[in-house]
Amino acid sequence: MATFKKMLLGSLSLATIGLLAACGNEGETEGSGTGSDSSETVTFWFMGDGNEQVQPILDAFTDETGITVNVQSIPWSAAHDRLLTSVASGEGPDVVQMGTTWMAEFVDAGALMDISEYTESSEDLNPDNFFEGNVATTQIDGATYAIPWYTETRALYYRTDLLEEVGYSEAPKTWEELKDAATKLSERGDNMYGFNVDSADQTFAMMFARQNGSELLNENNEPQFTEPEFTEAMEYLNGFIQDGAAPGQDLGLDISQTFGGEGIVPMFISGPWMISIINENAPDIEGNWATAVLPEGPENNLSNTGGANLAIWNSTENVDNAVLLIEFMSKPENQLQFLETSSSLPANMEAWEDEALSNELITTFGEQLENSEHMPLLPEWEQIAQSFLTYWEQITVGGADVAEQMEAFNEEATNILN
Amino acid sequence: MKSRNKLAPWVFITPAMILLIAFSILPIFIAFFISFTDLSLSGLADFSRIEFVGLENYQDVTSDGVFLQSIGNTLFYVALGVPLVVTLSLTVAVLIQMGNGPFFDMMRLFFYSPSITNIVAIAIVWSFLFNPNQSIGLINQVLSWVNIGPIGWLQNPQVAKISLIILAVWRGLGINMLIFSAALQNISPTLYEAAEIDGATRWEQIWNITIPQLKFSTFFVVVTTIIGWLQFFEEPFVMTEGGPLNSTMSIALFIYKNGFQFNRFGYAAAGSMILFVIIIVATLLQMKVQRRRDENTI
Secondary structure, eight states, rough: OOHHHHHHHHHHHHHHHHHHHHHHHHHHHHOOOOOSTTEEEEEEEESSSSSSTTHHHHHHHHHHHHOEEOOOOOOHHHHHHHHHHHHHHHOOEEEEEEEGGHHHHHTTEEEEETOOOHHOOOTTTTTGBHHHHHHHHEETTTTEEEEEEEEEEEEEEEEHHHHHHHTOOOOOOOOOHHHHHHHHHHHHHHTTTSSOOOOOEEEEEEEHHHTTTTOOOTTTTOOOOOSSHHHHHHHHEEEEEEETTTSSOOOOOOOHHHHHHTTOOOEEEOOTTTHHHHHHHHHGGTTTTEEEEOOOOOOOEEEEEEEEEEETTTTTTTTHHHHHHHHHHHHHHHHHHHHHHHOOOSSGGGGGGGGGGOSSSHHHHHHHHTTOOOOOOOOHHHHHHHHHHHHHHHHHTTOOOHHHHHHHHHHHHHHHHH | HHHHHHHHHHHHHHHHHHHIIIIIHHHHHHHHHHTBBBOHHHHHHOOOGGGGGGTHHHHHTTTTTHHHHHHHHHHHHHHHHHHHHHHHHHHHHHHHHTOOSHHHHHHHHHHHHHHHHHHHHHHHHHHTTTSSSTTHHHHHHHHHHHHOOOOOOOHHHHHHHHHHHHHHHHHHHHHHHHHHHHHHHHHHHHHHHHHHHTTTHHHHHHIIIIIHHHHHHHHHHHHHHHHHTTTTOHHHHHTTOOSTTTTOOHHHHHHHHIIIIIIOHHHHHHOOOOOOOHHHHHHHHHHHHHHHHHHHHO
């Protein structure tokens, strides 16, 4: 009995040690390209649910250069936290995908490498290859910290058949037409709407404010949220909800129910990723929907430029291979490859000459990209935008007064920026 | 021989103590220190950019409307949820104890599995249950059969808290039920036999034997449940993210949002210190009350 106990204890200890050793080894090859034999490898952090979308490009890279890519895919919901802990620990990948809205805060934290010398010397990395709006998100304080990878902007999705029924053979082209069409569509029934005012997207209202001529922040970075240009846009959007033309809260329905079928919400604004989602989930409306550039506000029809860039982690020792990988992924043919697997629009303008981007649904986004700007590139902007959503909720759900809420919001934004 | 015996307990406790100190005690001290600075993402990357700001974080957080609302919400959760969890788990444990056989075993599994199911899976299912649309949300569909209008379970600011409490009580039943079950099995059957001889009814037996005998486990369950519910986080995080209109925001969720979404670590640390103090005070109060109760019965 005593020998059995000894054997049990012995084998348990052995197993524990083996488990710990295995965990230890895994940690080493996973994240850092530093220390281990990194001459023929490069680590890449990709934001998404799995590697399938980007793997073909990485395999082609390995075929061409012989360098193995250790790719790690991180879901967007966990990406910010992951990058945060990497800043704290100092260990990161070689190449990292960065959302455009996160550039400011991570450059401020010194997490990304200044690659101005590479953009000046390399043909593939020349900023002129890419859309201006995206290049602007990579340049902070005169230095370049990333290369644009894919871009996205927002356009109008609408049900052509339902709009025909209320007298619109084309998409609404102005704010007035949008309001008119949405109101008519919402008159179809009690739980029917015409348009969606997205209360979870912090860029939505900002787009409309810009279309009314608001600068959001002036040259001195002072918030302009109490100016009439901003408040008028908020009144306009709130009007949809208060008049019943747009739902005030999330309906909890699937796109096949809101946009497909009866079209409970037949118009909405979103990015190019919705094209494949609608094709997959609402095949019943094929041919009965289209995309169009945003309706013009009093000043313009500016949309929001987003997307992702590729950056090099500041503390990496594997710079040359990292640059090679980024160069490869910036080539037009590889950006088109990524379009195929993920419906993400190439940031490289040459890629747009290809047939794959001549589909009507997609050319809209190309057109909109010419009138599209990114959100202010400040580290504090994300916090301001999130706080906007809470004041917006007070207006749409709590029925608060627009002017009052914008006063309070403006005050908070000023505090955040100081 | 004697000195070796004295050493043995320490040897067994040391590994656990090291882990506890490294991952629980030390971070508390670090958070305490951080709460007096303006630590943010840039400070994390470069320690020289951290500035000492004294009590500014505490002043700001105590005047933050959202924080005060989250305190109110959390106290509401505790006041409503803890009695529900304790009484329901005790009731279920007593009922299951009354019989043997496959039915009672299945009931035990039935009530325990929510505690061990992943919260994300639970959130997906309950989001569908709570859906305000009467053709999708099961709860509203059943209510429509008795002509009760669609309730915005997660959309109505007044109702949202109740919805989360229902969800959290359903989840929290299992563990406490197990603790009570174990304690129930330790009650000597002779007590019940004596009571039956004296002619006590089932209900009188439960009230006068079972419940007093469970005094210590009830105390344990109440203390741990209060500590757990003061840190109410998972349910609002996966179901409502604190909305609508911050009506479901809890203190822990507020700390998480400010710390990890806005990178305001110093500010969030100040909030977490306040939560820490609340929990310590609540626990000490309960222990004091229990000690007084013990002294009175003796």
